[in-house]
Amino acid sequence: MTAPAVATDTHPVVMRARDITKVYGGTHALRGVDFAIRAGCVTALFGENGAGKSTLMKILAGVETPTTGTLELFGEAAVFASPVEAVDRGVAIIHQELNLCPNLSVTDNLFMGRELIRGGLFVNEGAQKLIVADVLARLEEKIDPNALVSELRLGQQQVVEIARAISFEARVLIMDEPTSALSAAEVEVLFRVIRELTATGVAIVYISHHLEEALLIADDVVVLRDGALVAVAPADEVDIAWVVANMVGRNPDDLYPEMGAPVGEALLEVRGLSVADPANPGRMAVADLDLTVRAGEIVCLYGLMGAGRTELLETLAGRLPVQKGSVHVDGRDVTAASIADRIELGMALVPEDRQRDGLVQTMSVGDNLSLASIRSFLSGPFVSGRREQVAVKRTIVDVTVKTLGPGAAIGSLSGGNQQKVVIGKVLLTAPRVLLLDEPTRGIDVGAKADIFTLMAEQARSGRAVLFATSELGEALNAADRVLVMHRGRVVRELDPRTTTKEDLMAASDDAASPPETTNDVSDDANGALA
Amino acid sequence: MNRSAQQPAQRPAWSLRVGDVLLELRAFIALAVIIVIFAALSDNYLNPSNLITMSRHVAINAILALGMLLVILTGGIDLSVGSIVGLSGIVAGVLLQGWEITSFNVILFPQVWAVIVISLVVGTVVGAFNGILITRFKVAPFIATLGMLYVARGTALLISNGATFPRLGGSPELGNTGFSFLGTGRIGGIPVSIWLMVLFAIVIWVLIRKMPFGRWLYATGGNARAAELSGVPVKKVTTRVYMVSGLCAAMVGLIIASELTSAAPQTGETFELNAIAAVVIGGASLAGGRGTVRGALVGAFVIGFLSDGLVMVGVSTFWQIVIKGAVIVLAVMLDQGQQSLKRSQAAAVAAASVRHSEPPASTPAPPTAPVAV
Numbered sequence: 089m090t091a092p093a094v095a096t097d098t099h100p101v102v103m104r105a106r107d108i109t110k111v112y113g114g115t116h117a118l119r120g121v122d123f124a125i126r127a128g129c130v131t132a133l134f135g136e137n138g139a140g141k142s143t144l145m146k147i148l149a150g151v152e153t154p155t156t157g158t159l160e161l162f163g164e165a166a167v168f169a170s171p172v173e174a175v176d177r178g179v180a181i182i183h184q185e186l187n188l189c190p191n192l193s194v195t196d197n198l199f200m201g202r203e204l205i206r207g208g209l210f211v212n213e214g215a216q217k218l219i220v221a222d223v224l225a226r227l228e229e230k231i232d233p234n235a236l237v238s239e240l241r242l243g244q245q246q247v248v249e250i251a252r253a254i255s256f257e258a259r260v261l262i263m264d265e266p267t268s269a270l271s272a273a274e275v276e277v278l279f280r281v282i283r284e285l286t287a288t289g290v291a292i293v294y295i296s297h298h299l300e301e302a303l304l305i306a307d308d309v310v311v312l313r314d315g316a317l318v319a320v321a322p323a324d325e326v327d328i329a330w331v332v333a334n335m336v337g338r339n340p341d342d343l344y345p346e347m348g349a350p351v352g353e354a355l356l357e358v359r360g361l362s363v364a365d366p367a368n369p370g371r372m373a374v375a376d377l378d379l380t381v382r383a384g385e386i387v388c389l390y391g392l393m394g395a396g397r398t399e400l401l402e403t404l405a406g407r408l409p410v411q412k413g414s415v416h417v418d419g420r421d422v423t424a425a426s427i428a429d430r431i432e433l434g435m436a437l438v439p440e441d442r443q444r445d446g447l448v449q450t451m452s453v454g455d456n457l458s459l460a461s462i463r464s465f466l467s468g469p470f471v472s473g474r475r476e477q478v479a480v481k482r483t484i485v486d487v488t489v490k491t492l493g494p495g496a497a498i499g500s501l502s503g504g505n506q507q508k509v510v511i512g513k514v515l516l517t518a519p520r521v522l523l524l525d526e527p528t529r530g531i532d533v534g535a536k537a538d539i540f541t542l543m544a545e546q547a548r549s550g551r552a553v554l555f556a557t558s559e560l561g562e563a564l565n566a567a568d569r570v571l572v573m574h575r576g577r578v579v580r581e582l583d584p585r586t587t588t589k590e591d592l593m594a595a596s597d598d599a600a601s602p603p604e605t606t607n608d609v610s611d612d613a614n615g616a617l618a
Numbered sequence: 619m620n621r622s623a624q625q626p627a628q629r630p631a632w633s634l635r636v637g638d639v640l641l642e643l644r645a646f647i648a649l650a651v652i653i654v655i656f657a658a659l660s661d662n663y664l665n666p667s668n669l670i671t672m673s674r675h676v677a678i679n680a681i682l683a684l685g686m687l688l689v690i691l692t693g694g695i696d697l698s699v700g701s702i703v704g705l706s707g708i709v710a711g712v713l714l715q716g717w718e719i720t721s722f723n724v725i726l727f728p729q730v731w732a733v734i735v736i737s738l739v740v741g742t743v744v745g746a747f748n749g750i751l752i753t754r755f756k757v758a759p760f761i762a763t764l765g766m767l768y769v770a771r772g773t774a775l776l777i778s779n780g781a782t783f784p785r786l787g788g789s790p791e792l793g794n795t796g797f798s799f800l801g802t803g804r805i806g807g808i809p810v811s812i813w814l815m816v817l818f819a820i821v822i823w824v825l826i827r828k829m830p831f832g833r834w835l836y837a838t839g840g841n842a843r844a845a846e847l848s849g850v851p852v853k854k855v856t857t858r859v860y861m862v863s864g865l866c867a868a869m870v871g872l873i874i875a876s877e878l879t880s881a882a883p884q885t886g887e888t889f890e891l892n893a894i895a896a897v898v899i900g901g902a903s904l905a906g907g908r909g910t911v912r913g914a915l916v917g918a919f920v921i922g923f924l925s926d927g928l929v930m931v932g933v934s935t936f937w938q939i940v941i942k943g944a945v946i947v948l949a950v951m952l953d954q955g956q957q958s959l960k961r962s963q964a965a966a967v968a969a970a971s972v973r974h975s976e977p978p979a980s981t982p983a984p985p986t987a988p989v990a991v
């Protein structure tokens with residue numbers, strides 16, 4: 089293994105893990121990993137879904153105890169009995185999955201378990217507010233510290249999670265996929281904050297499946313594969329191809345599949361759709377929107393956070409009520425149909441937030457997979473266990489879920505594999521119109537390619553695919569058409585073959601630029617449909 | 619797909635089931651301990667006739683617990699079952715003694731089967747009210763069923779004017795005899811109430827293990843939002859479980875009224891707590907999504923065999939109550955210990971093997987082909 093490029097005397101090792109092994113039941117999540125983090129450096133940790141990244145970080149942060157192996161912090165042996173102890177010793181973590189209490193305010197969440205006390209008894213709310221306002225200002229996020237976390241959108245919740253970790257003022261800060269729900273602008277702010285932190289000597293571990301993004305901020309690069317450490321290198325000596333090759337252990341296939349399946353009749357038709365914002369009923373989240381997706385087509389909804397993509401998709405799936413307008417699937421009016429009816433008619437959604445909307449944590453992998461399609465396994469009034477098992481096992485292979493089997497608990501899967509279970513569940517309903525909201529959240533490069541291939545296969549077999557993304561690369565390479573959304577409307581339609589990243593960014597910025605003088609839904613969309 | 623799933627060697631299905639069984643193990647252990655202790659203390663404890671008597675007592679709590687199990691699986695709670703027990707007994711009492719319809723100046727004496735059906739319907743309707751309050755009017759289950767606890771009990775007192783209906787045997791002239799069969803009859807030497815427990819257990823097991831309803835139930839309790847987005851009719855499922863719970867409670871009301879051949883409006887007070895205890899001892903989670911029919915049944919046996927055993931060995935009533943409470947908590951604690959013990963054992967075994975297993979090849983492929991990202 090290569091020696092780190094930056095001299096270790098200016099950047100001494102602050103934390104070291106030696107020969108770490110972690111076993112869950114029969115799974116070897118980590119096999120003898122040696123890992124070092126240096127002060128003032130960002131160590132990027134890469135690996136496929138289930139490679140053991142989160143497990144290693146949980147061990148560093150005292151959330152899990154290693155089966156064998158030792159930790160060293162500032163040159164001394166360290167054994168953490170709990171995450172609280174780790175924080176006390178200066179090690180904080182931002183978990184991959186959100187760890188917030190939705191029923192509490194932003195401030196309460198930030199100080200959960202370590203409230204500032206005044207007079208020995210009372211929570212010092214004034215002092216807490218000041219600190220929260222300060223941290224949020226640093227992250228350039230306009231969030232009301234008194235707002236309940238449940239009222240925030242996913243990206244904002246992630247910012248709150250980051251704010252909490254930063255407010256610990258730790259010497260070692262672990263970030264496990266901190267940007268999976270952040271917009272490009274929010275990521276830039278986070279990177280600025282990361283640089284400020286490393287300038288003061290904080291050691292940062294950064295995990296992300298956005299390889300390009302992670303390589304930008306990284307000083308050192310570490311790659312895990314199947315629980316073993318396979319490569320270490322200085323960031324400026326490696327490129328994405330090197331990272332990918334080490335992650336998957338062979339040369340990777342192309343990320344994006346062939347586009348351009350033959351286009352057939354319109355499968356999804358949306359006319360004049362208006363939807364009230366569930367968080368703020370006075371506002372329209374989707375305003376007078378028209379949309380058509382044809383058989384064989386993959387259409388991308390691109391837009392900034394809050395553009396109304398999630399609300400549009402949730403309305404199409406039947407979760408949010410239609411205020412005005414109509415939705416037709418394959419010529420049939422489903423405007424008032426229930427979620428179950430829509431699934432029956434062939435329209436199903438892979439939701440944005442897999443923990444909240446996608447998975448039932450108390451059920452097994454297999455039961456989660458078959459949940460939405462359970463009616464199709466009926467023989468008489470009973471579920472045919474055999475047919476269900478066959479379909480479930482086939483899906484596990486199709487969407488490449490890494491699991492012990494259909495009986496395994498959902499919680500035993502790595503984040504990316506949980507996402508694949510949600511996608512598998514929707515595919516089992518045999519949808520004609522496939523809706524996906526940020527389908528690659530938390531998914532590794534290989535699995536991303538798999539999902540795009542899956543989408544392309546679905547399109548080729550005559551289905552309509554509509555997906556939302558905030559990533560330029562995905563919008564331009566994985567879709568036949570790109571619709572730019574802004575404030576609940578489609579303001580541009582672009583052909584990805586003739587559009588550059590710059591064009592697309594400009595298009596969504598243009599849309600955002602007119603002054604927001606009014607919330608009136610009847611103001612004209614400034615960009616006509618191309 | 620251009621990659622194949624990296625599946626570790628398939629474990630046999632049974633090894634995954636071990637987890638399920640462990641969840642109920644605490645109840646089995648508790649039951650075994652109770653039987654051993656009381657068999658040692660009392661010679662008669664294990665003789666067949668006593669076992670049958672105890673099982674009759676168990677049947678009452680078990681039928682309630684089966685209904686309660688469904689409710690708890692959705693993450694709800696049903697506090698009204700005790701009152702429904704009382705109400706259904708009173709309804710049966712009124713009908714058997716003659717239902718006076720003053721405006722027509724007639725007294726109706728329905729057939730016994732009609733009495734049973736009407737009482738069961740009453741219980742189901744009360745459950746439906748619970749369900750509607752919870753799903754349509756968004757009242758928390760605890761509050762909705764607490765309200766119903768009072769309303770149903772009050773209604774039973776109103777109907778009976780606070781009095782007990784005695785002599786529910788019916789009379790041959792009116793053709794309404796035979797009600798006592800439910801509580802005192804035997805089929806093949808086994809009391810009818812035990813057969814009813816078995817019947818309810820089988821039906822509910824089939825319902826939750828073999829039919830889509832069961833999946834919907836577990837999904838609703840585990841994550842209602844995700845269930846809804848998967849097309850699960852969450853509201854319908856929730857309403858239905860309270861209806862089933864009401865039906866179970868009404869059945870118990872009938873069994874008790876038939877056993878005593880009389881119906882008192884106070885019957886069934888605090889029964890809901892025994893039912894909840896049985897379900898929880900059986901491994902169910904009050905947060906919803908976890909629990910089994912087998913567990914609930916064993917839980918009911920634990921409570922029933924314990925109570926009767928304490929009576930047989932002559933423990934004072936007050937101590938009986940204290941011990942019952944302690945056993946409920948102990949049984950649940952036992953499970954926590956069991957689970958963490960099993961987990962650490964499994965990890966230790968696997969860790970011992972880790973040294974011998976080959977780590978994956980650590981030479982990465984040379985990066986030649988550039989990737990489009």
Ligand SMILES: Nc1ncnc2c1ncn2[C@@H]1O[C@H](COP(=O)(O)OP(=O)(O)OP(=O)(O)O)[C@@H](O)[C@H]1O
Nearest residue numbers: 112117137138139140141142143500501502503504
């Ligand atoms: N609590 C658990 N019980 C059983 N197995 C587990 C548990 N947690 C993790 N694993 C297993 O350990 C392995 C590593 O998981 P881990 O979450 O560390 O992966 P990861 O690299 O973070 O993946 P991702 O990119 O998808 O987040 C996986 O095979 C996973 O199934």
Ligand SMILES: [Mg+2]
Nearest residue numbers: 142184502503
């Ligand atoms: Mg992870």
